[in-house]
Amino acid sequence: xxxxxxxxxxxxxxxxxxxxxxxxxxxxxxxxxxxxxxxxxxxxxxxxxxxxxxxxxxxxxxxxxxxxxxxxxxxxxxxxxxxxxxxxxxxxxxxxxxxxxxxxxxxxxxxxxxxxxxxxxxxxxxxxxxxxxxxxxxxxxxxxxxxxxxxxxxxxxxxxxxxxxxxxxxxxxxxxxxxxxxxxxxxxxxxxxxxxxxxxxxxxxxxxxxxxxxxxxxxxxxxxxxxxxxxxxxxxxxxxxxxxxxxxxxxxxxxxxxxxxxxxxxxxxxxxxxxxxxxxxxxxxxxxxxxxxxxxxxxxxxxxxxxxxxxxxxxxxxxxxxxxxxxxxxxxxxxxxxxxxxxxxxxxxxxxxxxxxxxxxxxxxxxxxxxxxxxxxxxxxxxxxxxxxxxxxxxxxxxxxxxxxxxxxxxxxxxxxxxxxxxxxxxxxxxxxxxxxxxxxxxxxxxxxxxxxxxxxxxxxxxxxxxxxxxxxxxxx
Amino acid sequence: xxxxxxxxxxxxxxxxxxxxxxxxxxxxxxxxxxxxxxxxxxxxxxxxxxxxxxxxxxxxxxxxxxxxxxxxxxxxxxxxxxxxxxxxxxxxxxxxxxxxxxxxxxxxxxxxxxxxxxxxxxxxxxxxxxxxxxxxxxxxxxxxxxxxxxxxxxxxxxxxxxxxxxxxxxxxxxxxxxxxxxxxxxxxxxxxxxxxxxxxxxxxxxxxxxxxxxxxxxxxxxxxxx
Numbered sequence: 001x002x003x004x005x006x007x008x009x010x011x012x013x014x015x016x017x018x019x020x021x022x023x024x025x026x027x028x029x030x031x032x033x034x035x036x037x038x039x040x041x042x043x044x045x046x047x048x049x050x051x052x053x054x055x056x057x058x059x060x061x062x063x064x065x066x067x068x069x070x071x072x073x074x075x076x077x078x079x080x081x082x083x084x085x086x087x088x089x090x091x092x093x094x095x096x097x098x099x100x101x102x103x104x105x106x107x108x109x110x111x112x113x114x115x116x117x118x119x120x121x122x123x124x125x126x127x128x129x130x131x132x133x134x135x136x137x138x139x140x141x142x143x144x145x146x147x148x149x150x151x152x153x154x155x156x157x158x159x160x161x162x163x164x165x166x167x168x169x170x171x172x173x174x175x176x177x178x179x180x181x182x183x184x185x186x187x188x189x190x191x192x193x194x195x196x197x198x199x200x201x202x203x204x205x206x207x208x209x210x211x212x213x214x215x216x217x218x219x220x221x222x223x224x225x226x227x228x229x230x231x232x233x234x235x236x237x238x239x240x241x242x243x244x245x246x247x248x249x250x251x252x253x254x255x256x257x258x259x260x261x262x263x264x265x266x267x268x269x270x271x272x273x274x275x276x277x278x279x280x281x282x283x284x285x286x287x288x289x290x291x292x293x294x295x296x297x298x299x300x301x302x303x304x305x306x307x308x309x310x311x312x313x314x315x316x317x318x319x320x321x322x323x324x325x326x327x328x329x330x331x332x333x334x335x336x337x338x339x340x341x342x343x344x345x346x347x348x349x350x351x352x353x354x355x356x357x358x359x360x361x362x363x364x365x366x367x368x369x370x371x372x373x374x375x376x377x378x379x380x381x382x383x384x385x386x387x388x389x390x391x392x393x394x395x396x397x398x399x400x401x402x403x404x405x406x407x408x409x410x411x412x413x414x415x416x417x418x419x420x421x422x423x424x425x426x427x428x429x430x431x432x433x434x435x436x437x438x439x440x441x442x443x444x445x446x447x448x449x450x451x452x453x454x455x456x457x458x459x460x461x462x463x464x465x466x467x468x469x470x471x472x473x474x475x476x477x
Numbered sequence: 478x479x480x481x482x483x484x485x486x487x488x489x490x491x492x493x494x495x496x497x498x499x500x501x502x503x504x505x506x507x508x509x510x511x512x513x514x515x516x517x518x519x520x521x522x523x524x525x526x527x528x529x530x531x532x533x534x535x536x537x538x539x540x541x542x543x544x545x546x547x548x549x550x551x552x553x554x555x556x557x558x559x560x561x562x563x564x565x566x567x568x569x570x571x572x573x574x575x576x577x578x579x580x581x582x583x584x585x586x587x588x589x590x591x592x593x594x595x596x597x598x599x600x601x602x603x604x605x606x607x608x609x610x611x612x613x614x615x616x617x618x619x620x621x622x623x624x625x626x627x628x629x630x631x632x633x634x635x636x637x638x639x640x641x642x643x644x645x646x647x648x649x650x651x652x653x654x655x656x657x658x659x660x661x662x663x664x665x666x667x668x669x670x671x672x673x674x675x676x677x678x679x680x681x682x683x684x685x686x687x688x689x690x691x692x693x694x695x696x697x698x699x700x701x702x703x
Contacts, residue, residue, distance in 0.1 A: 257561070260558070260560070261531075261558040261559065264558040264560075264578075264579045264580055265486060265489075265558050265579060267579070267580040268486075268489060268558065268579030268580035268581060269486055269488050269489045269492070270580075271580045271581070271582075271583070272489055272492035272493060272496070272580075272581075272583055273488065273492050275496070275582070275583035275584070276492045276495050276496045276499075276583060279496060279499055279500065279583070280499060293488060297488075
């Protein structure tokens with residue numbers, strides 16, 4: 001399911017809340033109003049009831065009493081008249097009724113109440129014809145008092161029209177519905193706007209994010225400068241991400257530029273060689289020379305492209321795909337033999353000293369390539385007639401340490417940290433006098449990292465240059 | 478004309494020098510690192526410097542700025558693998574006159590070199606005419622009174638230099654400095670030998686010689702403004 005937008009969720013919640021509050025308030029107001037209206041009638045009824053009771057208890061001639069009772073209930077005046085009926089439990093005939101005497105029995109206002117009578121000495125309030133349809137009978141509020149008088153149980157029922165109560169309640173309900181509905185409607189219209197206003201920082205941030213391109217990553221386009229407290233961690237995280245992205249992007253750009261430069265130079269040489277040859281007819285030996293030179297340049301490019309591909313492949317995966325146990329001592333000794341042959345031609349030597357028998361987990365081809373690279377560097381950049389020493393020791397801790405040592409030591413200390421950068425050469429001209437592409441150590445570091453190891457270089461005019469590689473010892477050893 | 482190439486790729490420098498010598502008959506010096514390049518550029522009166530940017534010891538742009546700081550007006554063509562717009566703008570703003578990125582076309586490179594040299598001598602038209610003599614510096618063809626004249630390389634080199642400086646008295650020292658690279662072995666009267674060869678081929682027996690000798694000063698082609 002697609003998640004609802006924050007704006008919609010907040011709008012719905014706020015509208016719902018408004019609706020609930022209005023409903024609760026309306027119901028409370030309605031009940032309060034009803035109670036107060038009925039309370040008024042009830043108070044009147046009880047006053048009349050008490051009056052009638054007092055009147056009945058009075059020892060007076062019958063004639064006067066009737067007139068008194070009638071006066072009490074407002075008999076004759078249509079507006080404020082209360083209806084009244086007084087009878088005893090023993091006698092069906094009314095002691096008093098506010099209906100005119102000529103009214104037929106079944107049309108009298110009060111028939112004996114069908115509801116349960118109150119206990120003797122108590123009273124009960126009830127409604128008559130409350131739900132009557134308008135126009136038929138008017139609703140009444142009634143009070144039924146039952147009490148003993150001169151060895152008889154006297155019943156007094158007084159009733160007053162409650163029509164105005166229900167009429168006013170109805171009016172009030174309509175008012176509540178109209179105002180409540182109106183408020184809810186306005187809320188529904190306004191809430192989304194309010195929510196949108198509240199979400200402005202997010203909208204602004206989106207706009208700012210849309211402005212960011214790969215070129216403006218590193219610029220001080222710090223987004224959401226005015227972010228509210230809630231968004232600040234988000235902003236900080238985003239800023240961090242932009243900085244990291246920018247760094248990665250710059251690195252990538254530099255690498256591409258460097259690779260382009262490295263590829264262009266041999267191309268430029270080849271093109272110039274061939275074009276110069278073609279400018280005028282030449283002797284066969286000149287052509288042969290040109291072709292040989294071009295072939296050398298092609299070889300250099302091949303080597304470079306190969307190394308770039310190696311790096312790209314190493315970049316693609318962080319782990320050695322199928323590590324096997326490699327006898328590092330055997331590998332180094334065989335490499336020493338191979339490189340010793342080459343070294344002798346230039347008057348140098350490669351010797352293997354203090355080689356402990358250790359095994360590591362890894363890819364033999366990659367490890368062989370790694371150490372070939374280091375030996376190649378040592379012969380290339382060390383003194384031409386020096387000694388290159390290989391050592392391999394078991395330790396420290398879970399590591400095995402392999403060192404390639406040459407007697408050169410002319411790498412300036414400030415350049416050491418950059419040696420593993422791609423295309424980095426100690427001499428900024430990137431001269432090809434010594435050969436080499438500037439990728440060897442970058443590949444070496446990548447390979448060592450894939451084997452979960454570390455690589456470090458120290459260089460000192462007295463002690464020479466040492467490349468130390470630590471790899472984790474094989475767990476099966 | 479004398480050109481300096483500052484380029485650390487020896488093979489590329491050699492190819493460029495060869496092409497320049499063969500198609501333009503310029504004298505060419507090569508410098509393989511920045512330090513030597515700067516020294517050469519500051520101590521010899523070159524007519525053009527071809528400059529790589531990423532050089533050992535001293536960066537190309539630094540050489541360029543040093544040259545301009547010393548008031549040198551020599552045209553400089555930057556020849557580099559740095560090809561971003563930013564690099565080109567920076568190179569031109571540092572005082573270079575042209576910028577060519579590697580790999581480049583040799584024909585284009587040579588044409589740009591010739592154009593820069595023409596501008597130095599305020600001769601935008603590659604064909605220079607003095608009286609009945611016409612020298613096409615682009616194709617190195619010389620005609621006199623409508624007839625093509627065949628010249629040897631050094632003879633042409635001398636004639637081109639004199640013609641480009643028509644109306645100016647050119648001293649022997651200037652000629653030596655501009656026509657020979659530092660490897661060339663010169664002897665004291667070499668200029669006289671070539672001048673007389675030119676006179677023989679161009680205006681033998683003319684009562685009003687094309688190339689005139691100004692005593693103790695040098696040679697001149699055309700009228701000297703008074």
